[in-house]
Amino acid sequence: MATTTRMFCFVLVMVLMGCCCSAKIYKVGDSKGWRAKHGSYHEWAKRKEFQVGDSLMFEYDGNVNDVTQVSSRLEYQFCNSLSPKAVYNTGHDVVTLTEPGYHFFITSNHSQCVAGQKLVVFVVHDHPMIPPPPPPRKILSFGKDYKVGDSNEWRVPEESDFYSKWSEEKQFHVGDNLLFYYNDQVDDVLEINSDLEFKSCDTISPVAVHNAGQDLIRLTKPGIRYFITSKIGHCEAGLKLRVVVRPLSKSVPKKMQLSPFDRFIKWLRDSFTPHPHH
Template identity: 60%
Template sequence: MLFGFVLFITILLSCCSATIYKVGDSDGWTTKDDVYNSWAERKEFHVGDSLVFEYDRSLNDVTQVWGALEYQFCDTFSPQAVYNTGHDVVTLTEPGFYYFISSNRVQCQLGQRLDILVVHDPSRPIPPPPPSKVLYFGKTYKVGGSKGWRVYDSEFYNKWGEEKEFHVGDKLLCEYANEANDVYEISGHREFET
């Protein structure tokens, strides 16, 4: 019976263990000529894995940006997160693309940036959502109020949004005539401006 229990724990730990990757291996997070993409190409990142960024915090930081355009143009105008402790651990909690750059534009353009694709490993359990997604039921907002989703003056929706306080879990309802309009969700400030 004891052997069975030990075997069960061993199997459980082997199938559910996450991998911790030190970005850049022994060199860490520093200005390099595009070494991070070749570093990432040799790895498969899964939900639950973690990235460790080590660097001199007086010279550097890690800025997580929303999308490929912010990544490509080293745009830190509206970051998703900024890490600056010199030893940052970022746990990959959802599948999809993750983009990290240095907020120093010159260093970023010289290659201090990393983009990775995170996939879900079917042998690992799906982690529960953060508590805020579980506990908060949210409100539903009809975009544009009674006017709905249509073409108005360029400031109409900005004014509409400024009057609201949105929270994680809220929903936006866009009602429109589908022959004339659509809704396209984008991933960052640069895509919005484009």
């Protein structure tokens, strides 16, 4: 009985370890840790894909700095720590990312924050804790994630038709996602309405403006979607994307073969049905 109990406990521990080991711990700034350095945390974060269940580990001098989590991009941009969502000050803080979306971190040391000690991370997916059952059929299913430009990301290309070629090589469908990664100090993403605006790089009346540096855009309906940047000269140099979104593929049943008897009935109906004379 004791042996059976120990075996059960061992199996349970292994199962739990298997479920949870997919979460990662990221040391913010790697060997540099959490300290002021302009632009370094943007570069550090954009090369990673953060998921729900992952953790950020902040290491720093607690006598000089802290980790202040704020709620909005405005607080992040202006280093406003007056109404923090949470404050950590041990010098060795582990913060678990519990929900998808944007998470903003600064230091309450204003001069240090202005000097670049701030971090925004974008959480895209959840870690599956157990193998999920087959998803039910939905009107809008979860599709593929396409990182725009792949390794080039969203920046002025060396060849002006780079994003045109990138888009033409793929088939986008309703439910797919476009992931734009870029330096938010240099570029942004504007969605526009028409092919004319796309060709002329017209930024006057955008459908939507994205400027986080890590933007996820869902393709929710079939048609053509147009994306450019508002930065002068960048769109004209080729930083523009047009994607054709196809509807969800539907399985069409093959045409049923008529039996000999049905073909005979059809022949009778066609042969003896009177046709109007003109």
